[in-house]
Amino acid sequence: MDHPALHFFNWGVMHNCQYATIEPLAISKELLTEIKTATEACGKIYQKAVDFALNSAQILRLLGIPETAIEFCRLAYDPHMPVTVIGRFDFAVNGAGENAEIKLLEFNSDTPTGVVEASELNALITKLRHVKNPNEMFAGNVKKAFHQFISKKYENIIFTSLGWHQEDKGTVLAELAFSGLPAKYVPLDSIRVTADRVADDRGNRIDLLYRLYPVEWFAREIDGIKLLELAAKGKLDLLNPPSAFVAQSKVMLAIIWELYKNTHFFNKAEQEIVARYFLPVYLDNIYFKGRPHAVKPAFGREGGGVCLYDEKGEIEAFVENQEYINDLVYQERVTLPIHTISTWSGEFTGRLLVGSFLIGGEFSGVLLRVGEAITGDLAYFLPVTST
Amino acid sequence: MNRQKLLGVLVAGIIALTGCSQTASNDPPAEEEEQQEDVYYDDEGYYDDDGHFIHTGKIHSGGKSKITSSSSKGLGSSAKGSVSS
Numbered sequence: 001m002d003h004p005a006l007h008f009f010n011w012g013v014m015h016n017c018q019y020a021t022i023e024p025l026a027i028s029k030e031l032l033t034e035i036k037t038a039t040e041a042c043g044k045i046y047q048k049a050v051d052f053a054l055n056s057a058q059i060l061r062l063l064g065i066p067e068t069a070i071e072f073c074r075l076a077y078d079p080h081m082p083v084t085v086i087g088r089f090d091f092a093v094n095g096a097g098e099n100a101e102i103k104l105l106e107f108n109s110d111t112p113t114g115v116v117e118a119s120e121l122n123a124l125i126t127k128l129r130h131v132k133n134p135n136e137m138f139a140g141n142v143k144k145a146f147h148q149f150i151s152k153k154y155e156n157i158i159f160t161s162l163g164w165h166q167e168d169k170g171t172v173l174a175e176l177a178f179s180g181l182p183a184k185y186v187p188l189d190s191i192r193v194t195a196d197r198v199a200d201d202r203g204n205r206i207d208l209l210y211r212l213y214p215v216e217w218f219a220r221e222i223d224g225i226k227l228l229e230l231a232a233k234g235k236l237d238l239l240n241p242p243s244a245f246v247a248q249s250k251v252m253l254a255i256i257w258e259l260y261k262n263t264h265f266f267n268k269a270e271q272e273i274v275a276r277y278f279l280p281v282y283l284d285n286i287y288f289k290g291r292p293h294a295v296k297p298a299f300g301r302e303g304g305g306v307c308l309y310d311e312k313g314e315i316e317a318f319v320e321n322q323e324y325i326n327d328l329v330y331q332e333r334v335t336l337p338i339h340t341i342s343t344w345s346g347e348f349t350g351r352l353l354v355g356s357f358l359i360g361g362e363f364s365g366v367l368l369r370v371g372e373a374i375t376g377d378l379a380y381f382l383p384v385t386s387t
Numbered sequence: 388m389n390r391q392k393l394l395g396v397l398v399a400g401i402i403a404l405t406g407c408s409q410t411a412s413n414d415p416p417a418e419e420e421e422q423q424e425d426v427y428y429d430d431e432g433y434y435d436d437d438g439h440f441i442h443t444g445k446i447h448s449g450g451k452s453k454i455t456s457s458s459s460k461g462l463g464s465s466a467k468g469s470v471s472s
Contacts, residue, residue, distance in 0.1 A: 055401050062394055111470040162466050188463035213463065214470055223462045254391070258398050265402060283390035302469065323467060377469065 005124045008174040009116045011167045017378055020117070022125055023342050024383035025352075025368055030097040032134055032386045036363040038102045039089055039356040041273045045266070046107060047083045047361075049256045050243045052265065054079075062283075063249040064298035064327035066219035072228040073215075073242040082361035084244035085145045085210075086175065088112040090375070091277075091354045092334045103334045104277050105353075106296070110240055110248035111212050113167060114355055114367040115142075116174045117381050122365070131385040135365030138357065142178035145360025149239060150181070154208045158200050161212040163187025172212045179210075188213055193223040198236050208237045215245040216299050249298045250329045253281040280332045288330060292316075298327035303376040308333060317373040341370050341382055348380065 002010075012020040027035075053059045054077050060070050087109035094101045119138040126133035159176040161168040169187070176185055188211075190201040198206045218224030230236045246252065259265040260274040280287070285295070290311050297305040304321030336351035353375045355367035371379025 052401065055405060056397060059394075059397050059401070062390065062397065113469070162463055162470070165466075165469055168470055189461065191462055193462065212470055213466070217465050217470070218462075220465050221462060224465075227462070254394060255398065258391075258394055262395060263398060263402055265398075283394055286389075287391070 003124060005127075006120060007177070008170045009121045010170060014167070015378065018344050018380065019378070020121065020381045021341050021343060021370075022383065024122075024125060024129060024131060024385040025339070025341075026131070026385050026387050027134070027366070028097050028387050031093070031100055032366070034098055034100055034102060035091070035093070035354065035356050035366060038091065038104075038277050039358050039363040040361070042089055042104055042107070042277055043083065043087075043358045043361055045256060045270060045273055045278070046109070046247050046252065048266070048270070049252060049259060050083050050246050051079055052259070053246055053252065053255055054243070059255070060246065063246060063251040063255075064216075065246065065249065066216055068225045069215050069219045069228055069245070072232040073246055075232040076234075076238065076242045078241065078243075081149055081241060081243070082145070082358075083247050084109040084240050084358065085149055085360060086112055086115065086142065086240065087244060087247070087358045088114060088355045088367065089358060091356060092336050093352075093354045094335070094337050102277055102354075103279050104253075105279075105331075105334070106250055107247055107252070108355075109244040109358075111214050112357070113171050113212075114369075114381075115171050115357075118355075118357060118365045118367040119178070120174060121381070122383050125383040126385050129385070132387075134384060134386040138359075138365040139178040141359040141362055141364040142175060143180045145362075146179040146181055146239075148360050149241070150208070154237075156200065156204050156206050157181055157183035157208045157210070158191070158206045159183055159185045159210045160188050160191060163189060168212050172210070175210070175212075183208075183210070193226045193230070195226070196230070196235065198227055198230060206236060208239065210239045214248075214299070214301075215242070249327070250281070250296050250300070250331075251283065251298050251327060253278065253331065254283050254329050257281045279334060282330050283328075285328075285330050288332065292333035294331045294333050296329050296331060297324035298329065300324040303374040306374045308373055319374050319376055336373070336375075339370050339382075341380060343380065350379070351375065352382075353379070 054074055057070050060073060065073060089107050090105045092103045092105055118135050122135050123133050159172050161172040163169060173185055176183055186200045192199045200206050218228055231238050256278060257280055292310050295307040303319040305324030307318040308316045310316050336353055339352040340347050340349040350370040351373055353369045357364040366384045368382040368384050369375055369379040370382050
């Protein structure tokens with residue numbers, strides 16, 4: 001997929017398989033409004049729940065936060081800021097219009113991708129098709145969110161990711177461009193960490209680092225641990241912020257459910273939000289007797305380590321990944337709707353997953369993907385338009 | 388030790404200490420916490436009308452926190468694939 005209007009998107013084909021499709025799915029204005037409402041409501045629940053979780057190092061350990069990152073999470077946290085700059089909820093949406101049932105599957109708050117697809121690629125496809133782009137606010141909201149988070153003057157702002165990973169690099173380059181910040185991109189392996197500072201490829205001290213790289217991965221590298229220690233001491237600011245990392249753990253879903261079911265932590269309006277959009281999630285597997293459920297690792301990515309069980313307790317689907325075997329959560333299962341799309345090799349019928357971006361606390365666009373029962377790396381991107 | 392029960396106890400404890408979520412931290416430093424004992428419920432409860440488990444057991448204490456550590460590499464060297472989530 002190549003077009004002069006595509007400045008960042010160059011992974012239309014991944015692993016020699018088609019990834020991007022070009023026939024937009026039209027969703028109604030009413031459903032779009034429902035998704036927007038769900039997104040911002042779930043964002044408020046997360047905001048309050050993350051603030052709660054950061055009260056306790058023991059809760060953070062239960063979330064699967066590595067010991068080397070706990071101090072960073074607590075000391076670098078700013079409760080006055082939204083939980084993340086750029087995050088994406090993944091919803092199961094069954095039904096249509098204002099009567100649709102929307103259930104939250106997970107919150108990709110720390111290192112969400114799909115940014116370029118939802119912004120640049122969706123804009124191009126809808127323009128070529130002469131249909132409405134429901135994501136037209138995306139880039140503007142990214143800019144607004146960065147300026148919301150950056151309240152002081154920085155001398156050296158760096159955006160980083162794995163330089164060798166095409167999709168990650170393209171995502172960060174787009175975010176850098178959208179931000180409008182006087183910043184530059186430096187690949188992660190060109191960044192140097194010393195005892196008292198983090199420096200870019202020219203040896204200049206970095207004072208704000210936007211990273212598309214998970215905190216839990218930093219926490220297993222010696223230089224990454226030093227970087228987190230410097231951030232905890234205030235010698236480096238990191239975005240997404242630590243609250244985004246805390247929210248990324250799927251154990252947060254179990255904390256929210258516990259707060260909802262067994263305490264009066266949430267007010268009545270918030271309880272209604274949890275009841276409407278959240279699924280029961282527990283930390284042990286004894287709570288779903290005879291009911292279908294999903295098992296997910298706290299920090300799994302691309303569906304890695306996810307296992308779907310039927311009502312007999314038998315496995316229906318799983319994505320093997322030895323990296324993600326700890327800190328499991330058990331979530332009531334909701335079935336994703338079936339959808340058929342056109343691909344280069346004919347029709348493909350799969351499960352439709354609705355991603356919805358929360359940027360600076362605001363709904364900022366929809367990302368549709370069609371894949372297997374567990375949406376993985378090879379799910380198709382499906383453009384979206386609205387009626 | 389049932390992790391869900393531990394979660395229930397921790398949540399109840401924080402709410403009791405803070406009244407709500409909007410207060411400053413009440414946790415002792417991590418070093419002291421490691422000396423603290425874990426707490427847990429009796430394995431008692433029931434399923435409500437929605438099929439969700441409600442704790443009713445008593446709170447006990449015992450055991451120690453278990454903490455794991457990390458490995459040793461430069462920035463980005465532990466990545467095995469996309470960070471995509």
